[in-house]
Amino acid sequence: MIGPDKILEVKNLKKYFPVTKGIFSKVVNNVKAVDDISFYIREGETLGLVGESGCGKTTASRVILALDKPTSGNVYFGGRDIFSLRGEELKKLRQEMQIIFQDPYSSLNPRMSVGNIIAEGIGAHGIARGAQKREMVEALLEKVGLSGSYYGRYPHEFSGGQRQRIAIARALSLKPRLIVCDEPVSALDVSIQAQILNLLSELKRDFNLSYLFITHDLSVVEHVSDRIATMYLGEIAEVAPTDEFYSNPLHPYTVALLSSSMSPDPGRRKKAVILKGDVPSPLSPPPGCRFHTRCPVAIDICSVKWPGPKELANGHMVRCHLVDQDNPQSPVKV
Amino acid sequence: MSVKDRDIKELSEGLAGEVSRFSEAWGIFSKNKLALSGLAIFIAFFMIAVSGFFLTAGEEPLLDPAKVRLSEKLLRPFTSFDVEMVRPEDRPVFGIYLFGTDDLGRDIFARMMQGAWVSLTVGFVAVGISIAIGIIMGGIAGYYGMYRMKFMHLLCMFIFLASGIMYASAENGGAFIMFMAGTVCLLLSVGYYFFYTRRGADIPVFRFMFFETITADSFIMRFVDIMLCFPTFFLILTVIALLPANIYNIMIVIGLTSWMGTTRFIRAEFLSLREQDFVAAARVMGISDFSIIFRHMIPNAIAPVLVSATIGIAGAILTEAGLSFLGFGVPPPHATWGNVLSDGKRFIFDAPWLTFIPGISILVVVLSFNLFGEGLREALNPKLRKR
Numbered sequence: 192m193i194g195p196d197k198i199l200e201v202k203n204l205k206k207y208f209p210v211t212k213g214i215f216s217k218v219v220n221n222v223k224a225v226d227d228i229s230f231y232i233r234e235g236e237t238l239g240l241v242g243e244s245g246c247g248k249t250t251a252s253r254v255i256l257a258l259d260k261p262t263s264g265n266v267y268f269g270g271r272d273i274f275s276l277r278g279e280e281l282k283k284l285r286q287e288m289q290i291i292f293q294d295p296y297s298s299l300n301p302r303m304s305v306g307n308i309i310a311e312g313i314g315a316h317g318i319a320r321g322a323q324k325r326e327m328v329e330a331l332l333e334k335v336g337l338s339g340s341y342y343g344r345y346p347h348e349f350s351g352g353q354r355q356r357i358a359i360a361r362a363l364s365l366k367p368r369l370i371v372c373d374e375p376v377s378a379l380d381v382s383i384q385a386q387i388l389n390l391l392s393e394l395k396r397d398f399n400l401s402y403l404f405i406t407h408d409l410s411v412v413e414h415v416s417d418r419i420a421t422m423y424l425g426e427i428a429e430v431a432p433t434d435e436f437y438s439n440p441l442h443p444y445t446v447a448l449l450s451s452s453m454s455p456d457p458g459r460r461k462k463a464v465i466l467k468g469d470v471p472s473p474l475s476p477p478p479g480c481r482f483h484t485r486c487p488v489a490i491d492i493c494s495v496k497w498p499g500p501k502e503l504a505n506g507h508m509v510r511c512h513l514v515d516q517d518n519p520q521s522p523v524k525v
Numbered sequence: 526m527s528v529k530d531r532d533i534k535e536l537s538e539g540l541a542g543e544v545s546r547f548s549e550a551w552g553i554f555s556k557n558k559l560a561l562s563g564l565a566i567f568i569a570f571f572m573i574a575v576s577g578f579f580l581t582a583g584e585e586p587l588l589d590p591a592k593v594r595l596s597e598k599l600l601r602p603f604t605s606f607d608v609e610m611v612r613p614e615d616r617p618v619f620g621i622y623l624f625g626t627d628d629l630g631r632d633i634f635a636r637m638m639q640g641a642w643v644s645l646t647v648g649f650v651a652v653g654i655s656i657a658i659g660i661i662m663g664g665i666a667g668y669y670g671m672y673r674m675k676f677m678h679l680l681c682m683f684i685f686l687a688s689g690i691m692y693a694s695a696e697n698g699g700a701f702i703m704f705m706a707g708t709v710c711l712l713l714s715v716g717y718y719f720f721y722t723r724r725g726a727d728i729p730v731f732r733f734m735f736f737e738t739i740t741a742d743s744f745i746m747r748f749v750d751i752m753l754c755f756p757t758f759f760l761i762l763t764v765i766a767l768l769p770a771n772i773y774n775i776m777i778v779i780g781l782t783s784w785m786g787t788t789r790f791i792r793a794e795f796l797s798l799r800e801q802d803f804v805a806a807a808r809v810m811g812i813s814d815f816s817i818i819f820r821h822m823i824p825n826a827i828a829p830v831l832v833s834a835t836i837g838i839a840g841a842i843l844t845e846a847g848l849s850f851l852g853f854g855v856p857p858p859h860a861t862w863g864n865v866l867s868d869g870k871r872f873i874f875d876a877p878w879l880t881f882i883p884g885i886s887i888l889v890v891v892l893s894f895n896l897f898g899e900g901l902r903e904a905l906n907p908k909l910r911k912r
Contacts, residue, residue: 256809285811298802302824311820312810358806365810 197267198369198401199255199288200231204264206247206254210474223473224250226425227264229500232369237395237402239416239433241409241448245470247425248405252371255403256290257281268369286316289362293374295354299346305332305357306342312365331360334397336390352383359390363398371403376411388415409452413437418506421445424481425473430508439519441509443486446523464523480512488513488522550904560900566893574645577638587618590639590860594630599876601625602633625878627868633882636860640883643861644890647776647845648838654780656834659787660823662745666788667795668818670742677714677734681707693767746792749785757782758844765853772855775848779841786837787830794826828905835898839891846887862887 207221225247232238242248253259255266257273266273268284276284292298299308309328313319319327329339335356346354355375362370372391376384392415394400406412412419413433420430421444429442440446447464466485471477477484483493490513498510503519513522554560580588596610602625606616617623617632624633688703714734761778768774798804799822807817848854849863857864862883869879 253805258805258808282811285809288809290806290809292802292806294802298806300803300807300821300825303820311807311812311816315810315812315816361806361810 196234197231198234198236198269199403200267201251201255202229202265202267204228204251204254204266205262206250206259207262220474223425223476225254225261226473226476228422228425228427230420230427230430232401232403234368235395235399235401236417237404237415239412239419240403240405240422241407241412241419242422243407243470245473246422247473248407248422249373251422252290252373252403252405256288256371257285282316286312286365287367288369288371289365289367290371290373291355291358291362291375294378295351295358296378298358299354299361301346304343304345305349308346308357309361309364312361316365318365328360328364331363332357334363334394335360336386351379352386355379355383355387356390359387359394363394366398367400369401369403371405373405374407375404377406377408384411391415409449421448424470424476426481426510427508428482428510430506432506435505435507439521441503441507441514441519441521442482442511443488443513443521443523444482446521447487480510554900554904557900557903559896560903563893563896563898563900566889567897570641570890570893571645573638574641577640578642581635581639581642586635588632588635588638590631590635591858592631592635594626597622597626597630598628599626599872599879600630601876602878602882624882625876627865627876627879628872633865633879636865637862637882637886639860640862640865641886643772643855643859644842644845644887647772647779648842648894650776651779651783651841651845652834652837654777655784655837656787656830658780658784659830660791662749662784663788663791664795664818664823666742666745667792668799668814668822670740670745670792670796672741673737674739674741674744675714675734676736676738677710679738680734681711681714684710742792745788749788752782752785755782758847761844761848762851762853765848770853770856772859775845775854779844783837783840786833790829790833791826794829795822798822798825829902832898832902832905835894835901839894839898842894843887843891846883 204225205223205227206225207223209218210220210222211217212219228247228251230238240248240251250259254261257266257276261274268288271284273281273284299305303311306325306328309331310324313324313327318324325342329342332339332341337353337356337360341349346357349357359375375391376387379387388411391402395402402415404412404415416433418430418432419436421428421442423444429436429440429445431440436445437449440449443464447466450463464487466487468485471481471484477494479492479494479496480486480489480498483489486493492512496512498512500508500510501514501516502508503514503516507519509519511522514520554564577588580586581590592615594606594611594615597606600622602623603621604625605621617634622632622634624637627633627636684703684707688700688707691697691700691703717734760782764778765775768778804817804821807821812820845854845861846863846866849861850867852864852867854863855861866880866883866887869876869883873880
C-alpha cells in the first residue's frame with residue numbers, strides 16, 4: 192500500500208569530505224561525495240538507489256540516518272527536520288529508521304549473543320524488559336525465519352544468510368517505519384539472495400515498511416522497487432517509477448547501465464552502450480553535466496551548463512540537456 | 526506460513542554444535558605446552574604469594590622474615606637449626622632452613638615468601654594502573670579523537686598541572702592559588718559555554734577561549750610520544766628519589782610510566798572498531814556512547830591488551846626487582862626478591878644460594894608470564910592460529 196504521504200524527503204543534501212593539509216589543517220579541497228541530491232520516499236514505498244561503486248550511495252544513506260553531519264541541505268522524516276533534533280528527540284527518531292548493512296560478517300558484534308544483539312535496542316528504548324523482552328526477541332527471530340532457540344548463540348556460529356536474517360531482526364526490533372537497506376544481498380549467494388529478498392518483501396507487507404534500497408544490482412532492484420533513482424558521481428541523474436525506468440530510460444547513463452545488465456531473455460538483449468574512460472574523481476568533478484566526459488551523445492552545452500532537474504509526467508525526473516520536456520525520448524538510441 | 530516453517534527446519538539442520546569462543550581459545554591454548562606450563566607456574570606463584578602474605582604478616586607470623594639469629598649465619602639450604610643456640614620461639618617452622626639463611630641468620634624461605642607477595646602485588650597493581658590509564662587515554666583518543674580541543678581546555682589543564690607540580694614540590698601556598706585559579710577558569714568557561722550555547726550570549730572578550738587548537742587525538746598521542754622518549758627505568762629512579770620509598774609509591778610510579786603501550790593498542794583498536802558496521806548499527810538504534818564504548822568496543826579491543834598486560838606484569842616484577850637491587854625499592858626490613866638478591870651478592874662465592882634462589886625465582890616467574898602471554902596472544906588472535 193503506497194500512501195500519499197512522504198515519509199522521507201531529502202532536499203539539496205550535500206556531503207563534502209574536506210581534504211586538509213599542514214599542521215593547521217587548512218582545507219585545500221573537498222571530496223564531493225554527495226553533491227546536491229533531492230528525492231523523497233512515500234509511506235510503504237521502496238525506492239531503489241542504483242549506481243556504480245563510489246558514486247555516494249552509502250554516504251547518502253549514512254547522512255540520511257544522521258550518522259554523519261551533512262555539509263548542507265535538509266532531510267525531513269515524517270515532516271521533522273532530522274538535523275535540528277538533539278538528545279532525546281533524536282533518540283526517538285532513531286527508533287523509526289533502521290539500517291541493514293551489506294556485510295553480515297561485520298554488522299554483528301562477535302562478542303554478543305544473538306539475543307543480546309536484537310534485544311539491545313528494545314532495552315535502550317525501554318520498550319520491554321525481562322521475560323517480555325526475551326519473548327519479543329524470540330518472536331522476531333521466528334519472524335525472520337530463524338528458531339527462537341538461537342537466543343544464546345553467537346554470530347560466528349551462523350552462515351552469511353542466517354546472519355543477514357539476524358541483522359534484519361535487529362532492524363525490526365524497534366518497529367521502524369523506514370529501513371535503509373545498504374546492498375543487503377550483494378554479499379550473499381544467489382539462492383540466499385532470493386530468500387532474503389522474499390523475506391524483505393514479506394516484512395514490508397506485514398509491518399507496512401518503507402525501504403530505501405541501495406544496490407548496484409539492476410536485477411535485484413527491478414524485483415523490489417516501486418521507483419528507482421540512478422546516482423552518478425554524487426548526483427541523482429534520473430528518478431522514475433520502476434516500469435517506466437526499464438521501458439523508457441531517459442538519461443544516457445541509465446541507458447548505459449541497463450544495457451550492461453544481463454537478461455535471461457534472448458529477445459530482450461540489445462546492443463550494449465559501452466562507456467569510455469573512468470569515473471572522474473569526486474575531488475574535481477567536471478564542469479557542466481557530471482556525465483559529459485563519458486556521455487556518447489554529449490554536445491557543447493553539456494560541458495558548460497549544469498543541467499537542472501527536469502520534471503516529466505508521472506514522477507519521472509531527469510538531469511539531461513538533451514531530453515525534451517514535452518516529448519521525453521532518450522538521446523541515446525539502442 | 527509454510528515457507529517460514531520450512532526455512533526454520535532447513536536452517537536449524539545447518540547449524541553446527543554450540544562452541545563458545547572461550548572453549549575455542551582454550552582448545553588452541555592447551556595445545557601450546559610452553560604456554561600451559563607458563564599458566565601452571567603462574568597459578569602456583571599466585572598461591573605461593575597469597576599464602577606468603579598470610580604466613581609472614583602480623584605480630585607473631587608463622588614464618589618470620591625479619592627474625593635475626595646471629596648464631597645461624599649463612600647456613601646452606603636444608604640444614605637444621607642448632608638446638609643449643611636457638612631459643613625455642615626462634616626455631617624455623619619446618620625444623621630446617623628450606624632455603625638456608627643469610628648473613629644475619631634470617632630464614633631465606635620466609636624472606637622469599639614475603640617477597641613473592643611484593644612481586645605479585647607490584648605486578649598486578651602497577652599493570653592495573655597502567656591499563657586503567659591506557660584504556661581511558663586510548664579510548665578518548667580513538668573515539669573522541671577528531672574533536673578539536675578548545676583553548677580553554679588547554680588553559681585549565683595547564684593551570685591544574687602547574688598546581689600539581691607545586692604541590693609535589695611542597696609549595697603548598699602556590700599550589701592552592703594555582704588550584705583556585707584553575708577552578709575559577711574552569712567554572713568561567715563552563716558557565717560561558719552554557720550561556721553561549723543555550724542563551725546565545727556572545728562576549729567578544731572571551732571568544733579566544735573557544736579558539737580551536739589541535740585535536741584530542743594528536744594531543745594524547747604526542748604526549749604518549751613524549752613519555753616514550755624517557756628511559757623508563759631512570760625516570761622511575763628519579764621519581765623514587767623524590768618520593769618517600771614505600772611499596773605503594775613504587776607500584777604507582779611503575780604504573781604511571783608504563784601505560785603508553787596500552788594507549789596505543791586501545792586507540793588503534795578503537796579506530797578500526799568505530800568504523801565497523803555493528804557500531805554504526807548501534808548508533809542508528811540510538812544506543813548511548815557509553816554503552817557503545819563499554820558493550821561494543823572494549824570487549825572487542827581487550828584481547829591484545831590482555832596479552833600486553835600479562836607481559837607487562839613480568840616487566841613490572843622485573844623493574845621492582847631491579848629497583849630493590851639498586852637499593853631504591855622497598856625499604857630494608859621488608860623483604861623483596863630484589864633486595865634478597867642484592868643482600869646476597871656480597872656472599873656469592875661463600876653462599877651462592879643467596880643469589881641463585883631469588884635470581885632463579887625471578888627468572889622462572891618472569892619467563893612463565895611471558896610464555897603465558899605469548900600463548901594467550903596466539904589463542905585470542907585468529908590470524909596467528911595455525912591451520
